[in-house]
Amino acid sequence: MLNVIVPTLNAAKDWPRFAPAILKCVRPEQVLIVDSESTDDTIELASEAGFKLCSVARAKFNHGGTRQMAAEMLPDAEILVYMTQDAVLAEPDALAKLQAAFGDPNVAAVYGRQLPRPGADPIEIHARNFNYPALSQTRSLSSRKQFGIKTVFLSNSLAAYRRSALMEVGGFPTNVIFGEDTITAARMLLAGYKIGYVAEARAYHSHSYTWMQEFKRYFDIGVLHSREHWLLEEFGQASGEGKRFLQSELTYLWRNAAAQLPVALTRTFGKMLGYRLGRAEDQLPLEIKRRLSMHPGFWVKPVANTHGL
Incomplete structure (x- = not known):
């Protein structure tokens, strides 16, 4: 079974693009929204969509700990997909393509390709093209000789984890400022697992940072x-x-x-x-x-x- 976990905070502005795209990929009951005391219509919109809901106090939200809490709420899920509220799946089979990568029993986690959002500026476009190329790959611990620190690159804006492997390495860390995905990928590689990048599983997701x-x-x-x-x-x-x-x-x-x-x-x-x-x-x-x-x-x-x- 595959379940999707999405932490949210005032996601109403993202909802018209985010929700229809994800509902083309999975059934509503496969989506768990973990909301951090939104003050807009996020809770109402998620309920209307038929998504599962839980809440976490905004002051207690932690990138690793909250995602780990959500994983433990879904003990029957074999594959846990993590997304962010501003990631818009590009095709109806995007999550199926992520899931297919787990046909290799040594693959513990995979992540998809993030495309520049509509209207992205040139700096955004380059950053996404650099970090998310068109060619898929699988990395193991030996890949660090070639890729260095990039070996542990992985993004929870669109990533899937084999639940058994996630729990085997201790789950997500609960006391990091962010980068819970990076740390978990590193632990998995050190435990002998592989990390996959599936370029065919795509979502629109980028930021125009100041x-x-x-x-x-x-x-x-x-x-x-x-x-x-x-x-x-x-x-x-x-x-x-x-x-x-x-x-x-x-x-x-x-x-x-x-x-x-x-x-x-x-x-x-x-x-x-x-x-x-x-x-x-x-x-x-x-x-x-x-x-x-x-x-x-x-x-x-x-x-x-x-x-x-």
């Missing part, structure tokens, strides 16, 4: 790498992948949108600064970290295990 949002996102990546330093020890530093991305981005913009080059360079500087500050977060006051982070709620309280919510 330079400040980029800064904050990379601050949080730095925090993740600082606190989970074993990721870099096992799979390599992030600097090589960053250089490869920058070279690709500048080449793409030079050919397609040269006027965006100054913007891209400014954003690159912000990302580098944010990442370095995140790596040094243990030297920063708590209030400063809260202001620099894209997830300020992570810093206002000790992060608790959310399984009992």
